Amino acid sequence: MNEEMVKQEAEKKGITAKKAENFSEWYTQLIEKTEFVDYTAVSGCLAFRPDAYFVWETVQREIDAAFKRLGIANVYFPTLIPEHLLEKEKEHVEGFSPEVAWVTHTGKSKLDERLAVRPTSETIMYENFAKWIRSWRDLPMRLNQWNSVLRWEFKHPTPLFRTREFLWNEGHTVFSSRTEADAERDEILGIYQRVLKDYMALPGITGRKTDSEKFAGAEASYSIEHLVPDGWTMQGPDFHSDGQRFSKAFGIEFINKEGKKEFAYQNTFAFSTRELGAMIAMHGDDKGLILPPHVARIQVVIVPIYSNENKESVLKEAKALRDRVSKSARVYLDDSDAYSPGWKFNDWELKGVPLRIEIGERDIKAGKVVTVRRDTSEKRDVRLGDIEKETTDLLGEIHDNLYKRAVKFLEENIHEVKTYAELKKIVEGKRGGIAQAGWCGSAECEAKAKEETGAKITNMPFGAQDKAKGRKCVVCGESAKFMANFARSY
Amino acid sequence: MNEEMVKQEAEKKGITAKKAENFSEWYTQLIEKTEFVDYTAVSGCLAFRPDAYFVWETVQREIDAAFKRLGIANVYFPTLIPEHLLEKEKEHVEGFSPEVAWVTHTGKSKLDERLAVRPTSETIMYENFAKWIRSWRDLPMRLNQWNSVLRWEFKHPTPLFRTREFLWNEGHTVFSSRTEADAERDEILGIYQRVLKDYMALPGITGRKTDSEKFAGAEASYSIEHLVPDGWTMQGPDFHSDGQRFSKAFGIEFINKEGKKEFAYQNTFAFSTRELGAMIAMHGDDKGLILPPHVARIQVVIVPIYSNENKESVLKEAKALRDRVSKSARVYLDDSDAYSPGWKFNDWELKGVPLRIEIGERDIKAGKVVTVRRDTSEKRDVRLGDIEKETTDLLGEIHDNLYKRAVKFLEENIHEVKTYAELKKIVEGKRGGIAQAGWCGSAECEAKAKEETGAKITNMPFGAQDKAKGRKCVVCGESAKFMANFARSY
Numbered sequence: 001m002n003e004e005m006v007k008q009e010a011e012k013k014g015i016t017a018k019k020a021e022n023f024s025e026w027y028t029q030l031i032e033k034t035e036f037v038d039y040t041a042v043s044g045c046l047a048f049r050p051d052a053y054f055v056w057e058t059v060q061r062e063i064d065a066a067f068k069r070l071g072i073a074n075v076y077f078p079t080l081i082p083e084h085l086l087e088k089e090k091e092h093v094e095g096f097s098p099e100v101a102w103v104t105h106t107g108k109s110k111l112d113e114r115l116a117v118r119p120t121s122e123t124i125m126y127e128n129f130a131k132w133i134r135s136w137r138d139l140p141m142r143l144n145q146w147n148s149v150l151r152w153e154f155k156h157p158t159p160l161f162r163t164r165e166f167l168w169n170e171g172h173t174v175f176s177s178r179t180e181a182d183a184e185r186d187e188i189l190g191i192y193q194r195v196l197k198d199y200m201a202l203p204g205i206t207g208r209k210t211d212s213e214k215f216a217g218a219e220a221s222y223s224i225e226h227l228v229p230d231g232w233t234m235q236g237p238d239f240h241s242d243g244q245r246f247s248k249a250f251g252i253e254f255i256n257k258e259g260k261k262e263f264a265y266q267n268t269f270a271f272s273t274r275e276l277g278a279m280i281a282m283h284g285d286d287k288g289l290i291l292p293p294h295v296a297r298i299q300v301v302i303v304p305i306y307s308n309e310n311k312e313s314v315l316k317e318a319k320a321l322r323d324r325v326s327k328s329a330r331v332y333l334d335d336s337d338a339y340s341p342g343w344k345f346n347d348w349e350l351k352g353v354p355l356r357i358e359i360g361e362r363d364i365k366a367g368k369v370v371t372v373r374r375d376t377s378e379k380r381d382v383r384l385g386d387i388e389k390e391t392t393d394l395l396g397e398i399h400d401n402l403y404k405r406a407v408k409f410l411e412e413n414i415h416e417v418k419t420y421a422e423l424k425k426i427v428e429g430k431r432g433g434i435a436q437a438g439w440c441g442s443a444e445c446e447a448k449a450k451e452e453t454g455a456k457i458t459n460m461p462f463g464a465q466d467k468a469k470g471r472k473c474v475v476c477g478e479s480a481k482f483m484a485n486f487a488r489s490y
Numbered sequence: 491m492n493e494e495m496v497k498q499e500a501e502k503k504g505i506t507a508k509k510a511e512n513f514s515e516w517y518t519q520l521i522e523k524t525e526f527v528d529y530t531a532v533s534g535c536l537a538f539r540p541d542a543y544f545v546w547e548t549v550q551r552e553i554d555a556a557f558k559r560l561g562i563a564n565v566y567f568p569t570l571i572p573e574h575l576l577e578k579e580k581e582h583v584e585g586f587s588p589e590v591a592w593v594t595h596t597g598k599s600k601l602d603e604r605l606a607v608r609p610t611s612e613t614i615m616y617e618n619f620a621k622w623i624r625s626w627r628d629l630p631m632r633l634n635q636w637n638s639v640l641r642w643e644f645k646h647p648t649p650l651f652r653t654r655e656f657l658w659n660e661g662h663t664v665f666s667s668r669t670e671a672d673a674e675r676d677e678i679l680g681i682y683q684r685v686l687k688d689y690m691a692l693p694g695i696t697g698r699k700t701d702s703e704k705f706a707g708a709e710a711s712y713s714i715e716h717l718v719p720d721g722w723t724m725q726g727p728d729f730h731s732d733g734q735r736f737s738k739a740f741g742i743e744f745i746n747k748e749g750k751k752e753f754a755y756q757n758t759f760a761f762s763t764r765e766l767g768a769m770i771a772m773h774g775d776d777k778g779l780i781l782p783p784h785v786a787r788i789q790v791v792i793v794p795i796y797s798n799e800n801k802e803s804v805l806k807e808a809k810a811l812r813d814r815v816s817k818s819a820r821v822y823l824d825d826s827d828a829y830s831p832g833w834k835f836n837d838w839e840l841k842g843v844p845l846r847i848e849i850g851e852r853d854i855k856a857g858k859v860v861t862v863r864r865d866t867s868e869k870r871d872v873r874l875g876d877i878e879k880e881t882t883d884l885l886g887e888i889h890d891n892l893y894k895r896a897v898k899f900l901e902e903n904i905h906e907v908k909t910y911a912e913l914k915k916i917v918e919g920k921r922g923g924i925a926q927a928g929w930c931g932s933a934e935c936e937a938k939a940k941e942e943t944g945a946k947i948t949n950m951p952f953g954a955q956d957k958a959k960g961r962k963c964v965v966c967g968e969s970a971k972f973m974a975n976f977a978r979s980y
Contacts, residue, residue, distance in 0.1 A: 079638055
């Protein structure tokens with residue numbers, strides 16, 4: 001192949017849509033061309049390929065370690081839930097049953113009772129919790145499971161943002177007092193925020209959900225909300241205070257220190273693979289994915305540049321380089337003969353490998369290599385002797401830069417508004433974003449805004465509540481109780 | 491409570507059946523009383539409680555790390571499989587469809603096509619593999635997933651040994667030649683054997699399955715077989731050479747180095763939570779579970795012995811002891827006031843914690859503690875200054891002893907037999923065990939033995955094939971081709 005053909009093939013293979021101009025088409029191409037995930041024979045359910053699953057394994061390991069430090073232990077409950085259990089908590093079943101996949105037959109036999117493929121596990125777990133908990137000595141009981149859940153949504157699913165099956169953690173904790181239960185909220189949301197920041201380079205807005213947006217069955221829900229580059233928001237990890245709702249429905253009682261029976265206080269919380277959608281949408285660019293270094297399966301790709309004459313000597317140096325760099329990073333040496341260096345550059349950029357190292361004969365003679373950052377395209381000559389330290393530093397810089405860019409984007413697109421007209425202008429505008437405004441707290445005003453503008457209240461950010469004082473509700477003009485973030489949402 | 495009442499309560503709570511006399515009742519009590527697993531609202535599906543899930547997490551981490559060193563990457567595919575895909579490989583669908591749980595409805599809608607809850611993932615994965623693989627450069631492709639599978643068996647399920655849902659790894663690898671594919675077998679079985687030995691303290695018999703016992707769709711299957719203390723066997727981890735069967739059914743073709751299209755060669759392999767059943771059955775005793783130290787969530791329990799007078803000073807020392815021991819082991823200090831030391835001893839023995847440390851005022855004055863091994867009940871005075879090293883050593887000794895005992899049991903119960911009468915005597919006897927004998931290789935002889943004695947050929951052990959030469963088939967008397975292990979099997 002000549003240079004021109006290489007270029008043509010790379011372009012066909014590469015992303016052709018512009019993120020800034022047509023986000024939706026760009027995101028679709030990102031999904032279809034980067035080998036990160038793939039569609040499967042089941043509509044709305046994805047295959048997670050190695051690069052995507054590696055991201056998940058990494059954040060899972062970090063969250064899991066943090067949970068264990070808090071004394072949260074892992075368990076596993078069945079995938080299937082008998083219908084009568086799902087119905088025990090009224091709001092819960094109403095929230096989930098429209099999306100439940102039902103098992104009705106096994107082999108050639110019809111089941112006496114339908115079994116739901118779990119959309120979430122409260123009901124199957126709490127039946128056992130009621131048996132396991134007897135006295136205050138059994139509490140707190142802090143359990144978690146890592147599994148997959150299925151929610152057969154009927155609107156068109158967006159890959160990763162909204163897929164019918166996703167992987168998650170579901171924490172289910174039981175306490176003997178509301179105070180103890182409430183104290184868990186900031187611990188868990190703090191872990192989620194830290195892992196989002198330190199691994200996925202993602203910021204988010206933490207706050208309380210409104211009553212109409214809370215989890216089916218919870219007393220109160222809290223979320224971390226992401227802003228997607230098209231100006232829509234996506235709900236990230238969440239935490240739910242269930243109070244005594246499920247414990248009353250499932251009979252989770254304990255003998256307290258005074259010897260009296262009392263219903264327990266419960267929380268649930270989750271972090272899911274939907275974050276992978278927020279992550280690739282946020283960081284990717286017109287060349288493809290940009291994987292944050294700490295979650296990249298391949299952090300560094302080495303591309304040797306050689307001719308037939310010097311192939312052997314260049315590859316020898318490239319292998320020595322790989323061995324050195326592999327001490328401090330996950331590295332891949334692309335020594336395939338099938339493609340030109342230019343083709344390889346494009347291919348690894350498409351796949352989002354954070355750092356490329358080029359090594360050719362001239363470099364070797366000069367005792368150096370060339371590093372190329374995926375996030376900024378910045379090229380740097382690095383002395384061979386410095387390459388280990390420099391790689392570590394560069395990966396750290398890339399992570400920091402991705403996070404900084406994401407924070408900047410988020411901050412620039414939160415607009416404090418005072419009038420309904422301003423709110424409409426923001427959330428209905430092409431650029432979208434978050435309109436932050438006073439809200440009286442009434443479900444009517446919330447519904448009216450949603451009906452008229454398509455924007456819901458994503459949450460009431462903890463960090464902005466001070467500003468509610470003295471404000472008016474952006475919808476009805478009555479006195480505001482909360483600062484609320486209005487946005488169109490996935 | 492006085493001593494007598496403590497004893498009575500502990501006995502009620504404890505295991506009352508004798509393992510040697512009534513294994514089945516003993517195993518049932520082990521499941522029901524040790525808080526390791528629990529029954530759930532779904533018949534035949536268990537909840538894995540923290541101690542059980544910890545075992546699984548630990549072996550999963552080890553296997554996963556070994557896979558990654560071989561270049562096997564993790565992926566995740568959907569839980570549901572469309573019926574038409576499941577039907578693509580004839581033997582495969584015949585093997586699994588009697589046990590498949592079918593999703594027929596989602597929400598209130600009937601699906602156009604039924605979806606199987608995965609009993610195994612070949613069919614959903616290989617549809618994508620066919621798209622991903624183009625040329626020899628894409629091979630080998632070695633993928634794995636960690637998930638749960640559902641097989642709705644209709645015979646009475648035995649907890650852990652045979653449950654309808656279990657967790658496992660399913661490895662799915664694709665090669666460009668049969669030689670490369672075959673070379674994987676010993677790598678994978680070697681990893682499984684090592685993890686069984688080093689973590690679960692379990693030996694097994696590795697060999698080839700007969701054609702009638704192989705995996706549905708495979709060309710050849712290999713297994714590690716365990717001997718359960720009641721003399722029945724249980725199939726452990728397995729490895730399947732699929733040859734080109736699935737690649738032909740799913741169109742997994744590649745352009746080889748000669749530029750010609752060829753069907754790929756595939757393997758699959760699995761290690762499941764059924765191992766937890768083999769493990770607790772093998773090591774447990776009449777006092778309850780005995781967890782091998784490397785997979786025990788709590789490796790050491792410290793039980794302080796104090797009166798009202800010296801409580802404070804003893805607890806202070808016990809806490810200092812915990813902090814020291816926690817540097818080298820997972821330790822729990824049971825400082826609850828609710829129960830006597832004797833009650834606690836019984837309770838932690840029931841739960842199988844490998845090592846107990848007792849500390850009381852006299853011990854403290856003498857500068858020592860008392861260690862009690864769960865496996866042998868051996869008590870030892872240990873100087874406080876030596877406790878860290880001694881704990882590590884003792885945990886190592888306990889592991890080694892459990893493994894040695896299990897190997898001894900296995901070896902003592904493999905009986906080389908020459909006649910059909912001897913075979914019957916072994917496999918039909920109360921003590922059971924494995925009858926190892928020559929076999930001509932015919933399915934008729936295999937079926938006849940199974941029909942008449944209830945024993946199937948578990949596998950043809952690699953280590954015994956030398957002995958086949960010159961032997962006769964134990965069933966028909968013709969010349970033997972293989973040495974085969976006959977046993978009743980879970």
